[in-house]
Structures are given as structure tokens and as C-alpha cells.
Amino acid sequence: MSKARISPVRSGFVHLALAGYTAIALFPVLLTILNSFKDKNAIFRSPLSPPTMKSFSLIGYETVLKQGDFVGYFQNSLIVTVVSIFFVLLFGAMAAFALSEYRFRGNTLMGLYLAIGIMIPIRLGTVAILQGMVAAGLVNTLTALILVYTAQGLPLAIFILSEFMRTVSDDLKNAGRIDGLSEYAIFFRLVLPLIRPAMATVAVFTMIPIWNDLWFPLILAPGEATKTVTLGSQVFIGQFVTNWNAVLSALSLAIFPVLILYVIFSRQLIRGITAGAVK
């Protein structure tokens, strides 16, 4: 924004508002991380103070790493999230390409049908999903989670990506056809690179709910071998006693993988969100 068009006072207010929002958003995260380094008494006596020499303790992390297979839980969460994102992006982009590129009977209807998933939460179908998974013998497998999360992520992915696909120039695709590229080559080599920002946006929107989900792991894959991080942390929350050190440490650790994935996507993401708003 040029200096001529925005006064220092106005930009000051804008920055104040943004800084305020940042503080509110970061506060719980910061509090979790700070308290995860304190002993139990310090957590309850002064929850807002940073760890001091006296209250500093790694007991939470020790518990987390000793009790249960946390590395395994992390691995499960990562596998489920990454594989689901991959399938959501692949199938979402393919469906979006078909909807935006080809004229066929029922195109609009199909688009609407696929978009309905945005409005109807997949959890409404939990009972049927569970019955299906039991019948298919997929209970307590990561495959069950990946299938459900792929289905959950597809509607939004198709909706966002098909809008972006429409903006890819027809001439470019036609030039590819004349140069002898197959429809698959046009999709993978011409269209996908051009909508990369949109793909990153979809990836982030898909990733966070999957990583944080407790519902489906609890129902479909509660076994020790297939526990995800969110489910694994529940071990420390009991009906009568909650091991706060361990819970906070587990949550602090769980933040980092998403953070890393986010950083990978974020450079693309900013372009994705602002695309269309400015030319």
C-alpha cells in the first residue's frame, strides 16, 4: 500500500487491531507451552507466570515419552493427515477439472451434489460409517481414518479448486491439445502447476481438522497400534485425576508437526487467499 493513500494514524489503528488479534490467538498456545515446562504445583498456583528456576520441570515430557507409545501416535497422525491430504488434493483436483473443463449432461447437478458435503457434517453418518467399516473389516486400521477424512475433505476441495480451474485459460489447454498432450498431461503438467496456491489453501483447510480430530479415531481406530496424537493424549485425562503436566506436554508436542506443514504451505497460501481479490 502506498504511503500517499494511508495515513499513519489509520495504519496505526490497523496494526493495533491486528496485534490485538494476534495476542488473543497466540495466548492459549503460549500458555500451553509455558505450563508444560512447569511442575504441577506451579501450574495451579500461578498458571500465567513463566517457568522459573524453581518451578521448571520436564516431568510432563518424561511422562509422555515413557507412558504409551507417543512416537507411534505421532507417526499415525502424520500418516493419516498426509495421506488424506494427498488423496483429497488428487481426487478433488481431478473432479474439479472434470466439472470445470468438460460439458456433459448433469454437470451442474453433479457439482451441487458434491458441494452438499460442505453443508452436511460427515459425523451425522457415524453409525453407518462404523457399520460399513466393521463389515469391511477396517476397524482399527489407519485406512479407515484415511477413507473417512478423504471423504470429509473432498467437498470443500472440489468447490474451491473448480472455481480456480475455471480461471485457467482455455487457450492454454487448447494449445496443449494441439501440441499432442493427453488430457492427463494437460491436467498434471499445465493446470495443476497453475493452481498451486489454491491447492495449498485446500491443503491447510483440510489438514487442521484432520490433525485435531478426536471423534473418528475414538470410534474407528481406538486400538493401541492405531491411536493418533489427540486420542493418545486422552490417556492423561481421567475421570478423577488429570495429569496436567502430561496433557500440556503432549499438546505442545502435537503443535509442531502442523506448524511445519503450515510453513511449507503458507507461502503458497497467502497467494491463494488473495488471488482474485487483486489482479
Place this chain on the structure above:
Amino acid sequence: MGSLQLKSIRKAFGTHEVLKGIDLEVKDGEFVIFVGPSGCGKSTLLRVIAGLEDATSGSVQIDGAEVINTPPAKRGIAMVFQSYALYPHLTVKDNMGLGLKQMGAPKAEIDAKVAKASSMLSLEQYLARRPAELSGGQRQRVAIGRAIVREPKLFLFDEPLSNLDAALRVNTRLEIARLHRSLKATMIYVTHDQVEAMTLADKIVVLNAGQIEQVGSPMELYNKPANTFVAGFIGSPQMNFIDAGRLGDSAAKTIGIRPEHITLARDAGEWKGKVIHVEHLGADTIVYLETETTGLLTVRLFGEHRFAVDDIVYATPDTSLMHRFGGDDRVLR
């Protein structure tokens, strides 16, 4: 090695018919231009020839072979698009070579052909660049180069100059004309700009509402328009159309006279009128008159002339260059 035959091509989108039976023959080495107003179906026709749109019915033959079921890449055509349509992630060299690479040509052959095409278009120093690092004119030259490299039977141009600024448009126009002379290839070119059509074409096809209005050389269309549409479309400023009844011609419905075929005098002449607007273009002066007999009349005079608004002048048409059109808007001969 590059003739084209179209037989009763029809194309409908839903119930809306865009092409209503097009028959056309293009000989080897001809430069044919499709011209017409927006929405007349000229781009759709080009896409049907390229195979990017399927015709609802009809036949497309290239070199005598039916290609209606052949995919675009196998038709032996190359196309240049209005928006250049260069692959953004490939260098100029790879952009030009991709078609050959897909056909499985050996690398040495691709390199030789790309080198030849780029020297024709003086693109040698840009071969390693990406399209984003080129100016509009350079991009369009790369797009033309990409077409040359394929050595097609037919070159198809879809409004290739519309995105360029005026000066560059003239240069690129010259370049395309030069290219047609040196390659002796068959070229089909779509434009809505009648100046491009007049300057480049061997043969102009005037399209309107999905039908061919007239086919002919530029001068044929200018001198002998078949109907009022062609008469009005070719030539700038537009031909004057006068109600034949006002001129006492009962056999015709409309009389057409081009602005450049009327002379103006201050003292005497056929039609008396008042000047309502004057445009001084340097080489030409365009005078708009309101005359008692003909209504609004545009007159194009060569050189500079001092006429002012509200001057009373007399206009005299060159009667040998008048066009008479009948009730169906077709010319009477």
C-alpha cells in the same frame, strides 16, 4: 500440402445454432481470413477446423482426408492464440519444441527446427527465458514460432494481434505477411479488424450470424459487395446507405456510396447540406453532413480541408461507384 474443404458445417450449443451450414474451399498456400462482428461464429469455425470443438454435423477435409474424428494433434495443424497461450513453466525453447517432443522427434531434429524458427523471428537471444520475462510482442512471436516449428499443413491464427498495442500490431502484421510469403503455407486467420483482413488476405470470408455472407479477394469485396452487410462491414468509415426512394430510384431499396467517392464544393453540387462535425486526420478529412435529400452523410476527403461546423456545402457522388441494393439487401447488377 495444405488444402482445406468444409462441407455444410453446423454447430449448435444446446438449441442455439452458431454455425448454420458453412461450405468453403481453401487452396494450398492461400491466406484466408475470416472476418465478421463479435459472435458471428468465426472463432467457433476455426476451433472446428482445429478439432477443439466438435461440429454438430458436416465434414472437414484437410488435403482431401476427412479429419472430423481426428484429434487436434494429428490433424497437421498449428494454432496461434489471441492470449499467446505459452506454457508458463517452460522456456521459450521448450515451448517451441514441445509439439515435436510429443510426436517423438529426435532431439537433434527438434533443436535444428527450433533454431531455424527462432532465427526467422529473431528470437535467438530469448531461447532460455520463460514467457513471463518477455514483452507482449515477443510472446506472440514465440507463439508464432511454436506454430512454425511443427511445419503444419495449416496455420490457424485466432485474433493474434488483438492483445498488442497499435505500433506492435503493424509490425507483427508485416511479420506474418512476410512469413506467409517465405513459408508458402496455407494460413487461416480470424479477426474482427477489417484493416488486418484487407492488408493480409488473399481471400476474405465475411461471416455474419453463422453464415458466410461473401467470399472474395479484398478488392472484390470492396468494389463489389454482394449485400448491404458486406458493403457496411468492409471499408472505413462505413459506406453511406441512402433510402433509394429519396433519390427517385424505384427499382432499388437502398443506395450505397462510400465516403471516399463523394466530393464537396462550397458553391454548387448535387446534394445541399450543413456540416455537423469535422474530423481532421492529417492525411484525410472526414466531414459529416446533414443534407436535405439524403439525411446524414459521411464524406472522406484526401488531404486537409478547411470546413467548419454549420458551413453550407454541396456534396456530389461519383454515380459510377454507387451500389444499388434490392429489397432483400442483395446487390442489383
